[in-house]
Amino acid sequence: MEFAAFADRAEEIEAESADTAITEAVTDLFAAAGPDLQTLARFVQGRVFPAYESRTLDIGPRLCYEAIARAAGQNVSADDVEGRLADMGEIGTVAASYDLGGQQGLAAFGVGGGSDALTVAELDETLRDLAAVEGSGSQGTKVDILFGLFSRCASTEAGYLARLVLSEMRIGVGEGTVRDAIAAAFDVPVEGVERAIQVSNDYGMVAEAARDEGEAGLNTITLEIGRPVQAMLAQAGTVAGVLEDWDRAAVEWKYDGARVQVHFDGEDARLFSRNMEEVTDPLPEVVDTVESTLDAPVILDGEVVAVDADGDPLPFQEVLRRFRRKHDVAAAREDVAVRLHAFDCLHADGDDLLDAPLETRHDRLESLFPADSDVVSRMWLSANPDEIADLEGDALAAGQEGIMLKDPTAAYSPGKRGKHWRKRKPDVETLDCVVTGAEWGEGRRANVLGSFELSVRTADGYVTVGNVATGITDAELDDLTERFEPHIRREDGRDVVLDPAVVFEVGYEEIQASQSYDSGYALRFPRFLSVREDKTLDDADSLERVERLAGDG
Numbered sequence: 001m002e003f004a005a006f007a008d009r010a011e012e013i014e015a016e017s018a019d020t021a022i023t024e025a026v027t028d029l030f031a032a033a034g035p036d037l038q039t040l041a042r043f044v045q046g047r048v049f050p051a052y053e054s055r056t057l058d059i060g061p062r063l064c065y066e067a068i069a070r071a072a073g074q075n076v077s078a079d080d081v082e083g084r085l086a087d088m089g090e091i092g093t094v095a096a097s098y099d100l101g102g103q104q105g106l107a108a109f110g111v112g113g114g115s116d117a118l119t120v121a122e123l124d125e126t127l128r129d130l131a132a133v134e135g136s137g138s139q140g141t142k143v144d145i146l147f148g149l150f151s152r153c154a155s156t157e158a159g160y161l162a163r164l165v166l167s168e169m170r171i172g173v174g175e176g177t178v179r180d181a182i183a184a185a186f187d188v189p190v191e192g193v194e195r196a197i198q199v200s201n202d203y204g205m206v207a208e209a210a211r212d213e214g215e216a217g218l219n220t221i222t223l224e225i226g227r228p229v230q231a232m233l234a235q236a237g238t239v240a241g242v243l244e245d246w247d248r249a250a251v252e253w254k255y256d257g258a259r260v261q262v263h264f265d266g267e268d269a270r271l272f273s274r275n276m277e278e279v280t281d282p283l284p285e286v287v288d289t290v291e292s293t294l295d296a297p298v299i300l301d302g303e304v305v306a307v308d309a310d311g312d313p314l315p316f317q318e319v320l321r322r323f324r325r326k327h328d329v330a331a332a333r334e335d336v337a338v339r340l341h342a343f344d345c346l347h348a349d350g351d352d353l354l355d356a357p358l359e360t361r362h363d364r365l366e367s368l369f370p371a372d373s374d375v376v377s378r379m380w381l382s383a384n385p386d387e388i389a390d391l392e393g394d395a396l397a398a399g400q401e402g403i404m405l406k407d408p409t410a411a412y413s414p415g416k417r418g419k420h421w422r423k424r425k426p427d428v429e430t431l432d433c434v435v436t437g438a439e440w441g442e443g444r445r446a447n448v449l450g451s452f453e454l455s456v457r458t459a460d461g462y463v464t465v466g467n468v469a470t471g472i473t474d475a476e477l478d479d480l481t482e483r484f485e486p487h488i489r490r491e492d493g494r495d496v497v498l499d500p501a502v503v504f505e506v507g508y509e510e511i512q513a514s515q516s517y518d519s520g521y522a523l524r525f526p527r528f529l530s531v532r533e534d535k536t537l538d539d540a541d542s543l544e545r546v547e548r549l550a551g552d553g
């Protein structure tokens with residue numbers, strides 16, 4: 001296909017506003033693409049290389065302006081191009097506004113000229129050659145190559161060429177459009193296309209497999225070591241919510257770091273960030289850990305955390321700083337060490353595990369590392385909210401962000417922010433409640449108060465909102481018992497009525513309307529955080545605030 005034909009189609013697509021019409025136009029383009037299918041599937045999205053490749057054209061705007069200026073003729077400078085850009089606002093319109101085609105000097109650069117029309121295939125090849133140019137003088141060579149290309153472009157072509165090289169295609173074709181167009185053009189299920197894209201991140205390859213081998217071809221696209229997979233993502237969630245949905249939850253610490261995908265081919269490890277950028281060089285200690293421990297090929301998912309000299313976690317910005325560090329990695333490594341916490345295993349020694357349940361994948365992960373290794377993130381299975389709250393307390397005490405709650409039976413869904421993974425960060429809102437009652441413990445703990453009634457203020461007293469027993473250590477219970485004993489007004493069996501005297505700060509998952517308490521509301525999964533020594537009863541929270549937090553105020 002000639003690049004001019006592609007440019008015309010791109011212009012038509014850009015003029016469309018209805019999604020269905022855009023998808024139809026892209027479908028037609030793909031159906032008629034012939035040998036250019038792979039390239040067109042990338043060009044429509046403004047890409048020369050697949051999303052997973054770290055290769056780029058490395059053409060800055062200024063370099064592009066220079067090439068346009070040279071193709072536009074002797075009287076035009078890069079500054080003039082930039083000036084027009086300021087007026088017109090978009091580089092494609094600027095490039096299209098000059099008369100670039102058929103300029104002098106083409107022969108000198110050996111890029112054809114005259115009636116020799118630029119094809120999509122030739123453009124793709126030339127841009128790949130351009131990306132490979134490096135070393136001293138590379139910028140000049142790149143301008144020469146670009147100048148050669150612009151010089152062969154008529155107005156519309158020049159516009160889309162400029163947009164392509166600056167990654168500013170923006171003709172309204174998103175990833176979903178390309179997916180739907182591949183499915184429609186080659187009569188394959190959308191889900192199959194989506195899955196193949198999530199696993200490979202290569203739209204061109206997926207389009208070709210769909211056309212040449214149909215659904216069966218899509219199914220053969222699987223993981224490949226060295227080609228990052230889109231990361232599975234999480235929704236915000238609550239313990240109550242997951243225990244309603246699943247028999248048991250897999251609980252893991254939510255590490256406060258940055259996502260990393262480890263690809264190890266049996267000899268060398270490569271690391272990719274959540275955006276699929278390669279971050280192997282900035283993280284040599286992670287590479288060392290993997291290469292020195294593993295012997296078979298694997299793909300792992302995990303989090304990299306920055307730690308201080310004592311091994312305590314540092315804020316995640318420190319990891320990002322390491323990610324960006326291209327030079328002086330050794331010096332950066334001395335300032336901030338990083339540690340890998342692997343929490344999933346997508347491939348091990350020839351076995352693709354994406355469809356295996358999390359529990360199985362985690363077992364496989366554990367089998368890869370020695371039992372005493374701190375690389376594997378621990379996973380607990382629990383259906384007990386108190387136990388889960390304790391795990392969250394441990395995670396927070398260790399300086400991490402909270403916990404992840406995962407469905408232990410679920411497959412790994414690349415690129416999906418589904419219900420199978422939920423993140424629970426500590427409550428943003430806490431309540432300061434007055435303690436108005438308590439309950440004696442049982443058995444060995446019969447002489448110690450074990451649970452406390454929580455109330456909030458009203459105009460003429462207090463109304464209850466819940467009971468808290470979670471998040472309090474045995475030592476704290478002993479102290480609290482001593483503190484409350486002078487305030488006991490009445491006892492009835494294990495139940496104790498207390499004079500209001502102490503304010504507890506409590507966390508909770510949500511506030512629900514409920515007839516169980518006088519306030520008409522109940523805190524779900526309240527957790528003791530602290531005694532607010534600094535607050536008097538008048539400073540405690542009011543029913544009005546509870547109504548507001550519940551969304552009724």
Ligand SMILES: Nc1ncnc2c1ncn2[C@@H]1O[C@H](COP(=O)(O)OP(=O)(O)OP(=O)(O)O)[C@@H](O)[C@H]1O
Nearest residue numbers: 232233234252253254255258259303343377404423
């Ligand atoms: N044990 C763990 N399992 C999964 N993800 C974890 C774990 N520990 C830390 N994480 C991090 O938590 C993130 C999960 O939340 P989400 O999928 O919403 O990503 P996010 O958009 O980067 O959100 P956030 O800002 O909350 O990290 C993962 O991307 C990962 O970086």
